[in-house]
Amino acid sequence: KQEVTQIPAALSVPEGENLVLNCSFTDSAIYNLQWFRQDPGKGLTSLLLIQSSQREQTSGRLNASLDKSSGRSTLYIAASQPGDSATYLCAAINYGQNFVFGPGTRLSVLP
């Protein structure tokens, strides 16, 4: 059974810092890996989707990498801003579109 963990559980950084969020999954036979952002009381907003054949995806200040063999993905946020404050979730997508989510990293960027 696929299990997804995320480290750290919470992170507080001053504005402008670069930061890395970590995601680990136990079953490397994934179809895709996806990173989401969740604001309080809201649903999930997709940030980046990495196909199993890819090693990374970039969107603006965000870069996500995927290492299937080691069961790891990282989300890199450059030049963090207070508006980046949210919970970040990763999801391992197994064949059959079954999403297994991690518990999330709660990020606070202080002005």
Next chain:
Amino acid sequence: GAGVSQSPRYKVAKRGQDVALRCDPISGHVSLFWYQQALGQGPEFLTYFQNEAQLDKSGLPSDRFFAERPEGSVSTLKIQRTQQEDSAVYLCASSPVYTGEGNQPQHFGDGTRLSIL
């Protein structure tokens, strides 16, 4: 609107009551998913529809949970004889593709926050 719409946003019910949660996916989206999100946790998969067919209901926690999508668009998640442990946010997501086809991300609604007293 263009996004996934869920109603009601908040639902309070007494233990033992039945509740029904509604999801309006993005028009034309083939796939529809229901998730349960406990406080401080990531969403957990409940069930998946491809058009009107329920292809996977392995995540439904008990036979008190029932989901349907009779015309392949709007979906309803019904919980019978609610219990306190059913309190959670229920999220719906839709995707334009069939299982295993392409790499389109899922689009999520804002969820229904269910509180069982």
